[in-house]
Amino acid sequence: MARLSRDNLALAQEILARYPRPKSALIPLLHLAQEQDGWLTEDAMEHLAELVGVTPAEVLGTASFYEMFKRRPVGTYVINVCTDIACSLVGGDELLEHAEETLGVRDGGTTADGMFTLQGVQCIAACTEAPCLQANYRYAHRVSHDEFDQLVDDLRAGRKDAEIPRHGVLARVRQTIPAERAAGAIVPEGQSEPAWLAAAESDAS
């Protein structure tokens, strides 16, 4: 599968409708495609290009700027170990080394069984809980080496399935704007002063 499925296409249309210009939906839609396939396929990028009305090269240009988009298959779990300044002061680098040993892959590598991709990453905004990591963007704080091994075991055994979805799935709760409550996307062209401001001004005068 590579183009968006029927369900995802419907979701994509819903997301698109929230934005004043379709290209603004590109990053959310790239996430959707990655959620579907676990990584970003060329077919998906071509499909998104059609959906937002740009060329595939433009989609690639955007997608390749952002680290979360994987243009090759990655493991079911992407483990991001923070090795940035705050974490490295208290063992981030060592945690990454340990993770390399445990998983038997180098930074950037994917285990042979396709379960894990390991990456040393920049600050993930949990600096006071260093050293920390994310497994498919779910945090683990103040991780000891033993805790890391346990996490890997748990993930392999499926014991974390409820908390950590497979790679590509970000928020499991989606925003839905009920049609009757929607104020609507505001296109940049030809708008006038919002009603509440105009009303306040005429009150004042």
Place this chain on the structure above:
Amino acid sequence: MSDTPPVDDATPAPDATPRELPRVVTSRWGLDDSHTLERYEATGGYQALRSVLDKAPQAVVDEVKAASLLGRGGAGFPAGVKWGFCPPGVWPRYLVVNGDESEPGTYKDRILMERDPHQLIEGVLIACYAVGCAQAFLYVRGEMALAQERIAAALNEAYAAGYVGKNILGSDFSVDVVLHWGAGAYIVGEETALIESLEGNRGMPRLKPPYFPAAQGLYLKPTIVNNVETLSNLPWILTNGADAFSALGAESSRGTRLFAVSGHVAEPGVFEVEFGTTTYRDLIYEHAGGIRDGNELKCFIPGGASAPWFFEEHLDLPLETGAVGKAGSMMGSGAIVVMDHTTDAVKACWKVVKFFAHESCGKCTPCREGTDWLEKILERILHGHGRPEDLDLLLDVCDNISPGLAWPPRQTTICPLGPSAVSPVNSAIVRFRDEFEAYIARAEPPAVATVGGPVPVDIRVGASS
């Protein structure tokens, strides 16, 4: 706590030691269900919005101006003043919430979004009402899955309850708040890059002038970009009044501020403290429990990785924009990274430079090539291949990115990211030149290198105790 590390667990409650200091933005952090509408409403939530709808938008702007609420995203620009920069008569206006928190050491917006999403949403609505923004986008850093879930859930609740969307609370105020999320690029935190990203593009900053967001932002329309923490202050200000807010803090910095203290401290945490009356010493030694293991302070980063380093002699500076700026650094994003005497300054410097080199968007030649070069030189020194001339070279490369190595930095680049990489190099070489020279002389690296292994402390995010 199970024997595996907590995952997806919003950080637990801080110490609940009471103090007179009002908790402006952290009041609900201790509550397990702080992110729900039910709890939010039960603790006064959305009352500020209701009261605001009875006021003229301009009155709200005036209130925020009077409160002198400074932006919490890094630049510290007064929010009310920024709102006033939208050119009159140009419509529509947009609001973009900067929830892209990625500056190394910075950790506050994520908790605000995970723990109190409704407070943020209420702040967004107040800002939209006051400024006349017809649509708002809440841009959350891509890697923050839980924050996205909590905000999505909160927005869904708020829509259903009539707080967001069409004719809010039966008024003629209508605005959609759209949750948007990034995909991993620090530079997108810069406001014009954020806008590019929100337009579906590569997150490359635009040149200011002419692209000041308030004048030409999203789709080249007037756009207010505010930080998550900035907006989270609004419900309190509108509830308690500008006077109550500006009674807190110091002349040039009103109110309270979240600081994340990380690194070699005994009790790292995020603390809400009062500007001005609090000092770095208070934060590091009182709130964060002092340097771990009774070690000595070597230096600290006072405001996010971009900030020039501070040392022992700066500990008693008050947390106040003017004072910190005069001393040659900034409070920036409220991130304090403490390094004790065991720290390898060369390696620490390299870590920070490596971050900026990795995160350069690639637009400006000095930043793209310069940060990369700095990183390579430092790496070479660390690996024992330094040359005596490398220190002058490092400083000259820095000078070509940020002429004069001055503070505030001058820049040959579009945005301050390139110059940000200059701060650690300059700080480290000026203060710890001997360590660089030791590497270059192929002497043993300084006594103890970075300490390995996790620090076995409980996860703890402290609001001010």
Place this chain on the structure above:
Amino acid sequence: MSDTPPQTETVTFTLNGKAVEAEKGELVIKAAERAGVYIPHFCYHPRMKPVGMCRMCIVDIDSGRGPALQPSCMIEVAPDMVVNTESEGTKKAQDGVLEFLLLNHPLDCPVCDKGGECPLQDQTIAYGPGESRFVEEKRHHAKPIAISQNVYLDRERCILCDRCTRFAKEVAGDPLIHFTERGSSTEIATFPDDPFSSYFSGNTVQICPVGALTARPYRFKARPWDLVENESTCTSCSVGCRVSVQTSRDRVLRYQGVDVDPVNWSWLCDKGRFDFEAVHGDERLGAPLLRRDGALADASWNEALGAAAGHLRTALETGGRGSIAVIGGARLTNESAYAWAKLAKGVLGTDHVDAQLGDGLPAAAVLGLPRATVDDVCAPGGTVLLVAPDLKEELPVLYLRLRHAVVSDGARVVELSPTATGITPHAAVSLRHRPGETAAVVRALLAGGEAPAGVDPDAVAAARDLLAGDDLTVVLGRSSLAESAAGPVAAAAAVLEARPGARFLSALRRANVHGALDLGLAPGVLPGRVALDDGRDWFTSHWGSVPAAAGLDTAGILAAAADGRIETLVLLGADPLADFPDADLARRGLEGARSVISVDLYRNASNEHADVVLAAAGYAEVDGTTTNLEGRVSRVSQRVNPPGTARADWIIAAELAFRLGEDLGVESVADLWAEIEQVAPAFAGLTADRLASAAATDGFVVPLPAEAAPEAEPDEAAEGDGDAGEPGVTQPTAEAVSEPADAPATEIVAGADEDAAADDVEDAAADEPGPDRPALLSFAAGAPGEAPAATDAYSLRLVVNRRLYDRGTLVAHSPSLADLAPPAVVHLTPKDHDRIGVGVAGVTEVRIRSARGDVIVPAVADKGLAPGTAALAFRQPGADAATLLDAAAPVTDVRIESVEGGGS
């Protein structure tokens, strides 16, 4: 016509201590350059939006808050601004940027195409450090990679200035190359398997400030310092882009666009840029050919010209003046066109002369309609009505200009076309109609009539609103070769009736077709935009005689020839078998002519029928002028010698005249121009001096405005400009190609002084009464033609359009372009596509059957088509639409069925 430029406000600022005036809104870098201060830069390009990326142009700018280093390419001058481009800080920063750019640059200048004309190299030599402080390893990339058939990318050399990518998106509208990755890993890339197949890709090579992008047809061919260049005008289509023709050792190696405001803004299309290869095509004719024993064989000029003159003489003797016809001439320079017009109409006395091949508009319309310039059509905020073919395919740089006008300058386009075109995405309203309904739709838009059924009423209403103003500019041409020219001509008449002030730009595509028409190579007209009858006296006084009555156009000529009424048919760079949109008539015409003389660069289908083929000199091999679609006259330059003994068309005309015992009275291109300026009214005042002046880069739109073209003419002009006064001085080309046995060219020349034509010129100027200079032709609408009969329920109305790359001579003989011509496919509306059953059970091809013939082609569904139509491109590999067409029919209806035979 463009009026005086609008008054611009000026701003005074301080530049390096001196007060300098700049236009309001002008960028510092530009204002400085105009004031003589060059600020180094890489990403800034005056024809694109600034991005401020490279940071090379940073200078100290003080806007009131103290000097700060700012990119001068992004900052507009403001009153009281103080700019310092020489400060210590500026120099240090610029040196720093240069060093940064060189860190990873490979410094392979000796083997880089750009070496010698590289801004990076130049600036390094001017300001750069002596040696690199960079001891780390440079970035490495596989090199080079082809990003399109003709453009190669060497990523190591790229300095990420965003010029090519900006061009692709902003100018060409083909964002197929893009930045990818981030930071120091950033590179330029296409999407995998989706090459940068833009018609404009070559411009990126020209604007790349380093050697990162190179053009395959030029790679490793020359070093810039070996190149000699001349400014000239592109003749690949009628837009007339200014080019620099660059040669080395008698070979054309490269064209580069020249930046002129009124026309091409420095851009070229890839066809114009890369078809230089056809100049030196392997199959160029280097000597005349003569039919011997049934086959064409090399001959001497003496034999060939003798034979050609013999055919003409025989024709005159047996069939009279009306039995000679000339088809073609759009390839010629203005001067050659004039010489041929004079030969045909003045000497041979035939008016059966037509430079168009049934694919254009009647000369009376082209010459007589009130004219608009490209600038008029692309005026900021203006509204344009397009009744024209796909500009992107046929007049590519006009498309670029119009696209820019819409995207950046708020112009609005109302398009009338049976198919979607390149401009459709930019059109404010794009109306789909069927061939045959063009005028009716125009009437519906402008005069409130009812639109034909099937035309979207909402679009009609929207278009009406847009077109409500008095001012209207129209681009007029044939959107389908399967609709006769009567359609667009009636549309023009309808426009004029409703909007008498409307002006027109004619969208004929063939090279110098406008020059050929201007100089009389069309039936019923004489040189200088004069109707035959109006100019009779004037031209008789100059030429001695003119034809008695208006002659036939190409369709008429071919029909007459097919009927055996044409003794000698001259093909002047024309290949009717390939180009005339009625293959059957073309074939019958060529077979029916008693003798055929071809003057051409190449052998082609039609001149296989010739009795004599005279080898002509082509582009870059002759000097002279051409006229673009606006009527803009600009110079073309000789840079190389023609192959073998091929010679200029005007010399061939002069020699033929001589062999017929007449004398054209011209011995050089300068003579010809002088005569044109004197006798052809539209060119009055455009003297050789003017043409040689500094203003000539922009060319001159004729007729010149009244003050520039005084009615009282300077009578020395004719003599003064040429070297006519010195008998025996020959035009070098003529001498070079004269074979010893020939009637020497010099003889013609020698005769010139005493003879009629030159004297006539002087007479006309000096003698008192003489006939008056005739008035210029103006368009008179004929009676509106009959609306074509409705198609029956099973037929589709055929649209025949054109693609940029086809089997035309230039493309076919340019190896870099030849295989870009897409194979013929018929476009069907999705409804017809399904109805006919394409795609079902393996059916991919359909048979198209018209009253004339049938072809089998693959079919695709196309949402952009008008209902009830089917579109097939002309002259593409695989199938020939011309076999379906009947030149006499106003429209062509076809039946289409799937080849399996199941269809409708």
